[in-house]
Amino acid sequence: MIANEAELKALMLASLNGDAAAHRSLLNQLSGRLRAYYRGKLSRLGRGATEAEDLVQEALIAIHTRRHTYDPSEPLTPWVHAIARYKLIDHLRQTRASMADAPIDEADEVLAQDDHIGVESAYDIHRLLNQLPEKMRRAIQAVKLDGLSVGETATRYGVTESAVKVSVHRGLKALAASIAREKKA
Amino acid sequence: MKTDDLIAMLSTNVEQVNRRRLVQIVAAAIAIGAALVIAAVFVVLGIRPDLMKTGALAFLFLKLVFTLTVLVPASVFLIRLARPGGERKARVALLVLPFVGIIVLAAVSLAFTPSSHWATVALGDQWIECLLSIPIIAIVPFAVIVWAVRQTAPTDLTRAGALAGLVAGTVSAIGYALHCTDDSLPFIALWYGGTIALCTFAGAKLGPRLLRW
Numbered sequence: 001m002i003a004n005e006a007e008l009k010a011l012m013l014a015s016l017n018g019d020a021a022a023h024r025s026l027l028n029q030l031s032g033r034l035r036a037y038y039r040g041k042l043s044r045l046g047r048g049a050t051e052a053e054d055l056v057q058e059a060l061i062a063i064h065t066r067r068h069t070y071d072p073s074e075p076l077t078p079w080v081h082a083i084a085r086y087k088l089i090d091h092l093r094q095t096r097a098s099m100a101d102a103p104i105d106e107a108d109e110v111l112a113q114d115d116h117i118g119v120e121s122a123y124d125i126h127r128l129l130n131q132l133p134e135k136m137r138r139a140i141q142a143v144k145l146d147g148l149s150v151g152e153t154a155t156r157y158g159v160t161e162s163a164v165k166v167s168v169h170r171g172l173k174a175l176a177a178s179i180a181r182e183k184k185a
Numbered sequence: 186m187k188t189d190d191l192i193a194m195l196s197t198n199v200e201q202v203n204r205r206r207l208v209q210i211v212a213a214a215i216a217i218g219a220a221l222v223i224a225a226v227f228v229v230l231g232i233r234p235d236l237m238k239t240g241a242l243a244f245l246f247l248k249l250v251f252t253l254t255v256l257v258p259a260s261v262f263l264i265r266l267a268r269p270g271g272e273r274k275a276r277v278a279l280l281v282l283p284f285v286g287i288i289v290l291a292a293v294s295l296a297f298t299p300s301s302h303w304a305t306v307a308l309g310d311q312w313i314e315c316l317l318s319i320p321i322i323a324i325v326p327f328a329v330i331v332w333a334v335r336q337t338a339p340t341d342l343t344r345a346g347a348l349a350g351l352v353a354g355t356v357s358a359i360g361y362a363l364h365c366t367d368d369s370l371p372f373i374a375l376w377y378g379g380t381i382a383l384c385t386f387a388g389a390k391l392g393p394r395l396l397r398w
Contacts, residue, residue, distance in 0.1 A: 018201035027192045035188075057191050062398070064195045066338040068206045069268045082270030086340040090397070107270075125186045125194070144194045165200060172195075176398075 005111070009076040016067060027060055034059050034084055036113035041088060041105070051091075053121040054179070059087045061176045065169065081110040094180070123179055131178055136171030143168050207337050211264050214333030215352060218326025222360035225322060230364040244368035249359065251373060254283040255381065256355040263330070263348040267337035272344055280351065284378050291374035309367030312376050318364075319357045319380035320387070327353035327388065331395050339396055346392015347385050354384025 008029060014022035038052040038059075062083050070079050085105065129137050142153040143164065150168075154161045203209075226232070235241045262275040298306055309315075330349045339345035358377050367376075 015199060016202045016204060018199055020196050020199040023199045024192060024196035027195060031188050031192060053188060056188055057186065060188070060191060060195065062338065066269070066398075068202045068204070069338045071268060072204060078270045078273070079268070082340045083338065086269065086338075121186050121188065123186045125190065140194075143198050145197070147197050150198060150200075 005075055005077050008111070012067075012070065012076050013072060016070070016072070027064070030063065030080060031056055031060060032114040032116045033080075033111045036115035037084055037110050038088065039115060040113070045092075050120070050122055054123065055087055055091055057121050057123065058091075058176060058179055059084050061172060061179075062087060065172045065176065077111050078107045081107040084110050090180075123182070128175055128178055128182075132171055132174050136167045136174060139164050139167035140171045140175075144172075207267060208264055210333045210336055211267055211330070212260070214329045215260055215263075215326070215356065218329045218353060219356045219359065221325050221329070222322055222356050223363070225325065226360040226363050230318070230361075232363050233366050235366065236363075240368065241366070245362055247370075248362035248365070248373055248377065251283060251287050251377065252355050252359045252362065252381075254286075255280065256352065256359070259348055259351045259355060263334070263345070263352055266339050266341060266345040266348055267334050269338045269340045271339065272341035275344070275348075277344060277348065284382070287370070287374045287378055291371040294370040303371075306369045307371040307375055309369065309372045309376070311365065311367055312372070315361065315365060315367065315372075315376040316380060318361050319354060319377070320384055322360060323350075323353040323357035323384045325353075326356045327384070331391075334396055335398065338398060342393040342396045343389050344392070345396055347389035349392065349396075350388015351381065351385040353388070354381040357384070 008026065011022045011026040011029070015026050034056045035052060038055045039049060042048070042052050042055075063080065066083070070076070129140060132140070138157065139153060142148045142156065143150060148156070150161050150164050153164045157164075233241060233245075236245070259280055262277055262280070265271040265275040295303055295306070327349060330353055334345060334349055358381055362377075
């Protein structure tokens with residue numbers, strides 16, 4: 001069952017209010033659409049499913065860490081599409097494909113199809129995490145992987161709660177950046 | 186990595202998001218940039234000594250009207266361009282209107298000036314100082330604005346960079362106007378308009394490199 005713009009937007013608004021279940025459901029829904037979108041675009045360029053999955057994950061991290069850039073008075077689809085397309089063009093540029101290859105597309109396309117048969121991306125989260133500065137690594141490990149609350153993490157490492165939040169946020173961005181660096185190499 | 190694992194990770198302990206953070210962060214950067222520029226002009230260049238004379242005040246007012254009619258819409262468009270897909274909602278071509286306005290006023294004023302005086306009026310006493318000061322001072326607000334826009338997610342980096350350069354150049358021109366004693370419309374059109382356009386061009390060139398995310 002594919003959720004429509006209105007349902008996805010409702011999930012997004014709940015997620016902006018800190019509703020973790022809505023956030024998970026939103027990312028789940030979007031991952032299927034993004035997978036179909038990227039596979040469609042990349043298969044026309046003769047590229048594989050792993051590469052599409054890398055892009056799905058990059059786009060999800062971007063949607064997560066940049067969700068404050070969504071304007072709730074606007075529909076969600078164009079916002080998701082702009083991020084998805086930006087990441088696609090950035091990827092094609094980095095992997096030295098000709099810009100003429102960048103397909104023309106419309107905003108609706110990004111949510112038009114659903115594909116929930118995921119493959120693994122080429123990234124190993126634990127290896128990437130180990131490249132992060134210690135403060136960010138342990139904050140992500142505790143809050144995002146072990147599921148400790150921000151408060152518990154702050155107590156464990158003797159730092160303030162806002163320092164933990166900042167470390168998690170910066171860490172996720174740094175993670176996205178190291179994925180991008182890896183692609184260049 | 187499995188995408189499901191990534192989603193599980195991102196959905197653990199989700200923080201509430203301040204929906205006005207983007208506007209706050211960009212607006213604060215412009216305000217901080219402006220404060221730094223004005224402080225720099227006070228300390229380094231000094232305020233024009235004849236400020237309290239009527240003619241000087243009138244021209245300072247004119248310079249501020251011109252720069253503010255650029256700054257206000259440019260700031261609004263910069264905030265729009267800071268959002269993914271914002272380029273569809275920012276009709277940046279409108280921003281040439283204040284420049285057209287000042288050029289028309291300058292042309293009218295030249296029409297009433299004997300052509301033998303045109304060079305004096307257009308070059309003023311300090312055109313080199315103006316040409317150098319506005320772009321150099323603009324580096325400070327440009328750096329602050331770029332830092333802020335990097336926290337957002339622009340998807341048209343050339344335009345977002347151009348707007349960052351435009352806002353920085355305009356803020357710098359506002360500060361420089363407090364110091365500048367060259368009072369003529371052709372001077373404002375040429376050296377204020379020209380240097381602000383230069384900052385915009387530099388921003389457009391730097392945008393794709395500085396704003397990538």
